[in-house]
Amino acid sequence: MGTLTVHTILLTAFEPYGPWPTNASALALAELGADLSRLPNVAIRVLPVDYEFVKAQLAEELAANYDYVFHLGQAPDSDKIRLEAVALNIACPPNAVRDRPLCSEGPLAYRSSLPLDDLAEKIRAAGIPVEVSYHAGTYLCNAALYLTHYYIDRLELKTRAAFIHLPLDASQDVAPIHADTRWSTALSAAAIKIVLESLG
Numbered sequence: 001m002g003t004l005t006v007h008t009i010l011l012t013a014f015e016p017y018g019p020w021p022t023n024a025s026a027l028a029l030a031e032l033g034a035d036l037s038r039l040p041n042v043a044i045r046v047l048p049v050d051y052e053f054v055k056a057q058l059a060e061e062l063a064a065n066y067d068y069v070f071h072l073g074q075a076p077d078s079d080k081i082r083l084e085a086v087a088l089n090i091a092c093p094p095n096a097v098r099d100r101p102l103c104s105e106g107p108l109a110y111r112s113s114l115p116l117d118d119l120a121e122k123i124r125a126a127g128i129p130v131e132v133s134y135h136a137g138t139y140l141c142n143a144a145l146y147l148t149h150y151y152i153d154r155l156e157l158k159t160r161a162a163f164i165h166l167p168l169d170a171s172q173d174v175a176p177i178h179a180d181t182r183w184s185t186a187l188s189a190a191a192i193k194i195v196l197e198s199l200g
Contacts, residue, residue: 082131087163
């Protein structure tokens with residue numbers, strides 16, 4: 001991944017939450033560790049599953065005006081990589097009585113300007129199941145992508161961003177929803193590597 005040194009990149013993952021003692025996104029970053037450690041222009045952040053912290057952290061981080069930002073999160077109900085194309089101006093944490101806007105003055109939605117269909121084709125060509133998705137949920141995964149685009153817009157940044165949802169690693173999923181599929185963190189790491197290498 002030596003060609004990436006010309007780009008500044010922010011990669012984020014989430015800490016564990018709910019019933020899972022680990023998070024697939026953090027596992028994937030750990031799997032990529034040796035590759036990423038050789039790239040001085042790649043910043044790595046593992047964020048708590050805490051809306052206010054993530055909102056404040058992104059506001060601070062994005063002031064660096066990265067070339068690219070990729071947020072990673074786990075999708076327990078998925079059996080494939082999901083490249084999220086759209087973020088909605090909706091915050092609806094688990095057990096919330098009603099939803100609310102993430103940003104009262106923000107647009108209804110943002111769409112990633114990255115060529116997600118092309119990236120999906122490259123990942124698929126490597127034998128890794130993948131799809132472009134148009135619904136990143138209504139909590140922190142969606143919020144991270146929306147807020148990133150909101151700050152890009154507000155601060156007039158050059159940054160381009162996307163969110164990548166990863167299936168649970170086999171070690172996390174003792175009773176898999178997709179029983180015929182036992183996902184590997186190595187597959188997630190390989191997909192992320194393809195995305196990063198595709199940046200040129």
